[in-house]
Amino acid sequence: MPEYQARQTIGELLDRQGISRRAFIKYCTAMASLMALPPLAGRAMAEQLRAARRPSVIYLSFQECTGCLESLTRSFSPSIENMIFNVISLDYDDTLMAAAGHRAEAARDQAMKANYGKYLVVVDGSVPTADGGIYNCAAGRTAVDILTETAKGAAAIVCVGTCSSFGGIPFADPNPTGARPVSDLIGDKPIINVSGCPPIPEVITGTLLQFVTTGQVPDLDEHRRPKVFFGNTIHDRCYRRPFFDQGKFAKTFDDEGARNGWCLFELGCKGPTTYNACATTKWNGGTSFPIESGHPCLGCSEPGFWDKGSFYAALSTGTFGRAGNLTPRDAAKLGGAAAATGIAVAAGATALARHRRKVRMTDIQTADTQKEE
Amino acid sequence: MDLLQFARGPALKFALIVFCFGVLWRLTAVFLLRHERTLSEPRHPVFRALMGGLLAAGSRSAPHREFIRRTGYSEALGYSYHIGLFVVVLAFGPHIAFLKSLFGVSWPALPNNLVTVIAALTLTLMLAVLLRRLTHRVLRLLSNFDDYFSWFITALVIVTGLMASTHFGAPYEQLLAWHILSFDALLVWFPFGKLMHAFYIFPSRAINGYALARKGASV
Amino acid sequence: MSRLGDIPIRIERPDFAAMAGTIGGGVTAILAEIAALLDRLAAGDEPQAIDLKSLPMNPGDREQLIEALGSGEVAITLYADGESTIRETGVHGVWWTEHRDGDGEVTAAFIEIARVPGILIVDSDELQRGAERLRSAIGATRSSE
Ligand code: SF4
Numbered sequence: 001m002p003e004y005q006a007r008q009t010i011g012e013l014l015d016r017q018g019i020s021r022r023a024f025i026k027y028c029t030a031m032a033s034l035m036a037l038p039p040l041a042g043r044a045m046a047e048q049l050r051a052a053r054r055p056s057v058i059y060l061s062f063q064e065c066t067g068c069l070e071s072l073t074r075s076f077s078p079s080i081e082n083m084i085f086n087v088i089s090l091d092y093d094d095t096l097m098a099a100a101g102h103r104a105e106a107a108r109d110q111a112m113k114a115n116y117g118k119y120l121v122v123v124d125g126s127v128p129t130a131d132g133g134i135y136n137c138a139a140g141r142t143a144v145d146i147l148t149e150t151a152k153g154a155a156a157i158v159c160v161g162t163c164s165s166f167g168g169i170p171f172a173d174p175n176p177t178g179a180r181p182v183s184d185l186i187g188d189k190p191i192i193n194v195s196g197c198p199p200i201p202e203v204i205t206g207t208l209l210q211f212v213t214t215g216q217v218p219d220l221d222e223h224r225r226p227k228v229f230f231g232n233t234i235h236d237r238c239y240r241r242p243f244f245d246q247g248k249f250a251k252t253f254d255d256e257g258a259r260n261g262w263c264l265f266e267l268g269c270k271g272p273t274t275y276n277a278c279a280t281t282k283w284n285g286g287t288s289f290p291i292e293s294g295h296p297c298l299g300c301s302e303p304g305f306w307d308k309g310s311f312y313a314a315l316s317t318g319t320f321g322r323a324g325n326l327t328p329r330d331a332a333k334l335g336g337a338a339a340a341t342g343i344a345v346a347a348g349a350t351a352l353a354r355h356r357r358k359v360r361m362t363d364i365q366t367a368d369t370q371k372e373e
Numbered sequence: 374m375d376l377l378q379f380a381r382g383p384a385l386k387f388a389l390i391v392f393c394f395g396v397l398w399r400l401t402a403v404f405l406l407r408h409e410r411t412l413s414e415p416r417h418p419v420f421r422a423l424m425g426g427l428l429a430a431g432s433r434s435a436p437h438r439e440f441i442r443r444t445g446y447s448e449a450l451g452y453s454y455h456i457g458l459f460v461v462v463l464a465f466g467p468h469i470a471f472l473k474s475l476f477g478v479s480w481p482a483l484p485n486n487l488v489t490v491i492a493a494l495t496l497t498l499m500l501a502v503l504l505r506r507l508t509h510r511v512l513r514l515l516s517n518f519d520d521y522f523s524w525f526i527t528a529l530v531i532v533t534g535l536m537a538s539t540h541f542g543a544p545y546e547q548l549l550a551w552h553i554l555s556f557d558a559l560l561v562w563f564p565f566g567k568l569m570h571a572f573y574i575f576p577s578r579a580i581n582g583y584a585l586a587r588k589g590a591s592v
Numbered sequence: 593m594s595r596l597g598d599i600p601i602r603i604e605r606p607d608f609a610a611m612a613g614t615i616g617g618g619v620t621a622i623l624a625e626i627a628a629l630l631d632r633l634a635a636g637d638e639p640q641a642i643d644l645k646s647l648p649m650n651p652g653d654r655e656q657l658i659e660a661l662g663s664g665e666v667a668i669t670l671y672a673d674g675e676s677t678i679r680e681t682g683v684h685g686v687w688w689t690e691h692r693d694g695d696g697e698v699t700a701a702f703i704e705i706a707r708v709p710g711i712l713i714v715d716s717d718e719l720q721r722g723a724e725r726l727r728s729a730i731g732a733t734r735s736s737e
Contacts, residue, residue, distance in 0.1 A: 021718060023673035025711055026691045030699035039641040039702040043710055233545060247466045247482035266470045273377065273546040280646065285697050308378055314470035315549070318389075319382045328477035334386070335393040342397030350405040 010087055011050030017086065024050065027083050031209055034202050034281055035228045048213050049087060055212055056111045056119040058150055059093035062136050062143040063170040063179055064125025068161035069095055071198035072205070084205045087212055088120070094138065105139050108150070116153040120211065123147065123182050126163040126170045130178025147185060156190040156217060157182060160204055165193035166223070166303035173307050183224065190217045193224040195276075197300035202281050203229045223303060225275065234271035234297050237279035240264065253294070264291060268312040270299030377546050380553035388557035395564025400572060416589025429582020430575045450502050457495030461488055461531070465538075489538050496531050499524065523567045529555045619656045622647070622703075626661075626686055629705040633685060639706030641689075645698075661686060670711065674699075678709050 014024055028049065029042030037045075061069070072084075073096075090096070091111035092104070099107055111119060125143075128135035133142035151157060159182050162168040170179035183191050194207050207226050210218050219227040235241065243249070243263040250257035250264055263269070271279075274297055278289040291297055296312070299305045309319030313326065321330035374382070417425070436448050462468055466482035473479040482488075503524055506512050533555050535541070537548035563569065622642060629640045644654075662682025670676035674693040681688055687709050691700040704710070 015721075020672050021715065022670060022711055026670075026672060026674070026676060026700065029691060029702075033643050033645050033700050033702070036646060039643045039700060040639065040704070040710065042700070235545070244466070245485045247484045247488075249466055249470075249482065251479070263466075265466065266473075273549065285693075285695075304375065304378070309381065313474065314467065315381075316467035316471045316553075317381070317474035318385045318471075319378065320386045326474045328475060331389070331475040334389060338390040338393035339397040342394040342399075343401045345394075346398045346401035347405065350402060354407070 008054065009050065010052055010054055013054065013086055014050065019083075019086065021046070021050070024083075028209075031202070031206055034277075035206050035210065045209075045213055049209070052212060054087065054089040055155075056091050056115040057088045057122055057208075058091060058108055058111055058119055058154075059096075059122045059124065060143075060146060060150060061093075061095055062123065062125035062127050062147070062164070063177065064161065064163050065169075066095060066124075068124045068196075068198040068204070069093075071196075071201045072160070084208060088208060091119075101139075112150065112153050118155050119153065120208075121150055121154040121157045122160055122208075123157060123164040124160045126167050126179035126181060127185055128170070128177035128179050129185075130176070135177040144185065147182065151186045151189055154189055156192060156211065157186060158207060158211070159183070159191060159193045159195075161199055162195045162197045162300060162303075162305065165195040165225075168197065169306055171304075171306075191224055192217060192220065192226060195223070195225060195230075195301040195303075197298075197305070199301070200229075200277055200281050200283065203277055221275065223275075225301075229277045229281075230275040230301070232275065232277075232279075234274045234276060234279050234291070235269075238271055238291055239279070240291060258294060261294075264294075264296040266314050267296045268310060268314060269296035270302070270305070270308075270311075270315060271297040272315060274299040274302050276301040375546075375550075377550035377553070380550045380557060384554060384557045388560035392560040392563055395561075396569070396572060399564050399569060403573070411584070411587065413588055415587050417586055419587075422583050422587040425586025426579040426581075426583030429585070430579040433578045433582075447502075447505060450498055450505070454495050454498035454502060457491050457498065458527075461492045461495060461534070464488060485538060489535065492531055492535050492538075496528065496535065499528055499531070503528075519566045522562070526555065526559045526562055527568070530559050618647070618653050619660060622657060623660060626683070626703065626705060630683070630685060633705055633707070639704060639710060641702045641704045644701040644703065658688075661688070668709070668712070676711075678704075678711075 011021075014021075025043055025046040028046040029039055032042035032045060033039055059069075092108040094104055097104055097107065125136075127133070127143045127147055129144060133144040136143040138146065159165040163170060163179075164182050167175075167179050167181045170177055171181070183193070192207060192211070194204055196203070203226075206229060207218070210226070210228070221227055221230055223230075235244070238244075240261060240263045243261070244265055248257060248260075248262040249266040250260075250262045251266055252258065253267065258267075265272075269291065271291065278297070279291070282289045282292070298311050299308065302308075310325035313319070318326035321327055415422075436444055460483070463472075464483040465488045466485065469479050469482050506516055506520065506524075530552065533548065533552035536543070537545065537552045540548070542548070559568070563571075625642060629642075633639060664680035664682050664684065664686075666678075666680040668678040670678065670691075674691070674696065676689070676691040678687050678689045680686070681703075685705060685707060687704040687706065689700075689702055689704055689709065689711075690698055693699050
């Protein structure tokens with residue numbers, strides 16, 4: 001079955017499923033708009049995709065919470081949600097597939113063999129490496145083992161979510177499982193990181209679509225994220241930006257400023273240092289995004305976001321102190337201790353200097369008296 | 374750990390410790406300096422002398438009318454860029470958030486664009502001050518590494534801050550990291566260079582004024 | 593309450609009544625762009641479109657834009673995986689298009705500058721498949737006779 005599907009063009013499959021050409025153009029137009037392409041580019045994209053063959057996709061889940069897959073499968077309206085599965089041939093995904101056990105593993109082997117060098121690997125979750133990688137095993141094999149084997153014949157690897165892209169929550173200090181991002185383990189394949197905790201579903205599908213349409217890795221930033229979606233910070237596109245510029249900040253979650261929708265910088269917003277499409281694409285089919293709901297951005301699409309201090313401390317403050325949140329009490333303790341040491345050192349040094357001077361003076365005096373004698 | 378994390382975390386912590394330690398060390402050391410015994414008969418009671426000290430701390434800040442033609446330009450420059458520095462440090466929203474995390478108090482911010490303009494003006498004035506130091510023969514002979522480095526580190530903080538707030542030249546997180554790092558460097562340098570004048574200036578004037586008043590001189 | 597749009601919300605906004613009567617800078621710019629695209633279309637260029645979803649528009653701008661363009665002679669409803677509406681504006685060749693998904697949420701909105709909206713045009717494959725379908729239908733009727 002997967003082999004047959006892989007040979008079929010996307011257009012043929014859509015026709016068989018009764019999805020009209022116009023319906024597909026509509027879908028591609030919506031995707032083009034998300035990718036900041038001109039709306040009519042959706043038509044060209046639709047034609048190209050219809051003529052293309054569905055690439056085989058192997059979806060590997062490691063140390064993760066399945067939030068990324070939930071994001072992908074649950075947030076569109078059903079008709080659009082399914083569309084991406086018409087464009088790709090999802091041959092292995094242990095969460096979604098009906099098969100289990102040896103049959104499931106056989107599906108992966110078969111897909112790999114039939115499409116060697118051409119299939120796409122999607123990875124969700126970080127890979128544990130400590131203690132021989134025993135913290136994540138499936139079918140008696142470690143995640144490292146499965147990843148290395150599957151990656152060998154892949155055309156490219158798409159890391160979905162911050163865990164596979166940058167290590168994410170399992171990677172957070174003290175990282176007991178020795179979790180690593182995929183890019184740490186696989187060096188010889190193109191890797192596209194679609195980070196976020198979870199990533200925006202439109203960004204996941206958009207990245208996959210782009211790859212299927214062009215057959216090429218898109219323009220990536222220095223963290224290997226597609227620039228079309230991760231080219232701007234949240235702050236660049238935030239509708240609360242005018243308040244930031246005016247210096248109007250909410251100080252607590254229930255003050256006048258919060259009610260007026262002022263900037264959330266002082267409540268810890270990481271928007272200025274976070275690259276993602278939330279402010280434009282938004283969530284839940286374009287309903288809103290965290291800042292619109294009154295919560296500061298956590299910076300979930302950035303490497304190490306879990307270890308960058310308190311979510312609720314302003315970016316311009318220190319990240320040491322209790323819970324990574326510098327408070328006046330910490331500051332007083334720290335400064336007080338340093339200051340006390342300073343006073344002590346100075347007092348000690350002065351006392352020593354005075355003592356030396358005294359000794360010297362007596363020496364001189366004794367010398368003088370001796371001379372006189 | 375990326376650069377910004379380093380700047381906000383360990384580097385800032387180290388800088389604050391060095392700053393507090395250094396400032397108190399130097400203040401204590403100066404206060405404990407041996408004072409020459411005053412041999413003259415006190416002309417005024419202690420209380421009056423203290424008032425004299427306070428008066429001196431304030432009155433020395435006003436330009437001398439006799440010399441105003443010669444000192445006016447540099448005094449105007451000095452005053453205006455110091456005011457600019459105060460506004461930029463104390464009235465910019467993100468700075469207030471930082472100060473609040475240290476001291477627990479906050480106050481309303483000025484609009485960012487206004488602060489950016491003031492910062493740019495301040496930087497221009499500081500350039501003028503540097504130019505004067507370089508072209509004035511006596512001033513140049515009086516200047517040493519400390520003067521130039523203290524100027525440089527202050528200007529660096531402003532330049533990186535301006536770049537960060539205008540998103541100029543590099544991704545914001547890098548600019549912010551450089552801004553905080555340069556501020557960390559300033560904190561470390563502060564107690565050991567001429568920036569320390571911020572702490573010395575008024576006490577030294579006051580002590581001078583006190584001693585003078587005690588001797589009966591007019592302050 | 594089946595759709596998001598049904599949930600009542602209260603939006604606090606500045607007073608836009610004060611701004612009424614003046615066309616915002618953003619709207620003027622869009623109108624100018626449409627005019628330029630019409631010129632190019634007349635000169636033989638490809639049809640173009642302006643994405644309405646990614647345009648930064650202030651509340652009220654959209655209403656102004658609709659008003660400025662007026663309404664035209666043609667309105668088309670497309671039933672393909674959700675209802676889409678394509679309306680010609682008061683300016684010939686300027687089509688206001690809104691695509692919706694099965695739930696009625698707008699998935700794409702743009703102004704197309706074209707003689708006929710491109711999505712309406714049937715491609716040759718579809719023509720052929722249509723012909724085949726009819727022939728097989730005829731064959732089926734014949735054989736059942
Ligand atoms: S809420 Fe966050 S992203 Fe929006 S303007 Fe304020 S700091 Fe920037």
